[in-house]
Amino acid sequence: MQMRTIEISVGVFVLAGILAMVVLVVKVSGVSLQSDEGSYVIYAQFDDVAGLRKRAKVSMAGVTIGRVAGISVDPAYGVAVVALEIDKEIAELPVDTGARILTEGLLGARYIGLTPGADGEILLEGDFIEDTQGALVLENLIGDLVTRLGAS
Amino acid sequence: MRLIRHLGARTLDRVATLGRASVVWAQAVWGLPKIGDIPLLVRQIYSIGVLSLVIIVLSGFSIGAVIALQFYTQLARFGAEDAVGLGLALVLLRELGPVVTALLFAGRAGSAVTAEIGLMKSTEQLSSMEMMGVDPLHRIVAPRLWAGLICLPLLTTIFNVVAIYGGAVVAIQWLGSDPGGFWSGMQDAVEVWDDIGKGTVKSVVFALVVTWIAVFQGYDSEPTAEGIGRATTQTVVISSVMVLALDFLLTLGMYGDFK
Known part of the structure; x- marks a missing residue:
């Protein structure tokens, strides 16, 4: 040849x-090739993030508006601090926005759902979301149920 | 008594073979980096890499399709069809891609290299080269080692892409799972270093081992028709076993913490 x-x-x-x-x-x-320029980071503290992973979705009303940029633990308070990377286009989240850790389907991946607030002030880069609710951990739920049944 | 002596001799034989193999490998690897050798390298990449492409693409497509089919039928029982993409990508990138490509590569390219070098040896081309003052390690062995090292990671990457698209065709077009769930589930789960990077590290290690075995078996074969046949078989058998064993060790080392 x-x-x-x-x-x-x-x-x-x-x-x-x-x-x-x-x-x-x-x-x-x-x-994505143009991720850095179009986003800002806010933080949220959770009691328990059970199974939330880096790069998990952050969604509002079912629409993905960002990703989890990092998860760390604050040893002084024993809480998880999650960094949320939100698209620049969603720039005006009120300070009383709520963050909940949800699950896709029964066994699906964990993601963060934001529920809108009504406050006039908006969250800026580096701010903390106050209103948070951690993941539902099945063991804890069962534990609760057992104690309640035992009490009644 | 004779058994013990026999065992000892066999062990010493093996150690001596390993020693010779190491020397060949070291001399060949040291031997290459010169501008004038590039045409030799290109020719080897052609015969080792380009000619393996067809078998890699065909088997990649069918393996991807089969994995998607199996995952879909099992996951559909839990209503978790969206996890097909994620499972497919992780299985391929972490394990099946590097391993299957290395096995195919050993069968397709490794055996060819062994037979080629073995034949050169038996027809005394290697010794006549030495006589002319050309180092066969440098001229014959080195380009094949380097070509294997370049080709296998590239083939593995191509295999992975073809297999993932093969799986996507089956899962989305045929079984009708949701393309959004398929791709976004995959993108959420796959990490650049943890999955793609470590898979590539595996394929580089496999490339090193398979080409080393192939080249050395040829170089060390008995210069008879029977000897070449045996060396070719040995190449495929030893490389396959080594690839599977090393894969276990690499998985343990890189993904670790299974306790």
């Missing part, structure tokens, strides 16, 4: 490999 043909096909092969890598990173892992 001609050396030139070989060179061209090797070039196409390597290109295909690199292209496949780009497809994996962009399409499969969902890293």
Whole structure:
């Protein structure tokens, strides 16, 4: 076979490999190329984030408006601090916006649902959401139920 | 007594083989980086990588399709069809992609390399090269090692993409799961380093091992027709076992904390 043909096909092969890598990173892992400029970060404290993962959805009325940028624990108070990355387009969230940890379906992934507030002031970069409700942990619910049944 | 002596001799044989293999590998890897060698490398990438592309694409598509089918039927019982995309991507990126590609690569390219080098040895091309002052390790072995190291990670990536799209075709077009749930579930779960990066690390390790075994088996084969046949079989058998064993160790090491 001609050396030139070989060179061209090797070039196409390597290109295909690199292209496949780009497809994996962009399409499969969902890293968006213009993520940083169009978002701001607010925080929320939860008693329990049970199973919430980084890059989980943040949604309002079922529409995804951001992602979980990071989860850490505040050892002084024993609460989880979750950083929420919200799209710039949703810039005017009132300070009394509520955040709840919800589950998609029965066994689905955890995500954060925001419920709108009515206050005139809005949340700015780095602010904390006051009104939060942690994840429902099945064991705790069952524990509650058992104590209540036992009491009655 | 004779048994013990036999066992000892076998063990020493194995250790000596490993020693020779290491020397060949080290000399060959050191031997390459020169501008003039690039045409040799390109030719090897063609015969090792480009010619393996068809089998990789075909098996990628069917494996992706089969995984999607199995996941769908099981997950549909729990009403969790949206998890098909996520399961498919994680299984492929973390385990099946690197492993299956490495096994196919050992069968398709590794055996070819062994047979080629073995034949060169038995027809005394290697020793005549030495006579002409050309180092066969540098001219024959090194380009094949490097080509394997370049090709297998690329093939693995292509395999993963084809398999994921194959799974998507089955799950979305045929079984009618929701494309939004399929892709967004996948994108929520897959991490760039944890899944794609570590999978690629695996494929680089497999590439190193498979090409090393293939090249050395050829280089060390008995210069007879029978010897070449045996070396080719050995290449496929040893590389397959090594890939599976190493995969277990790598998974344990990288994803660890299973206790």
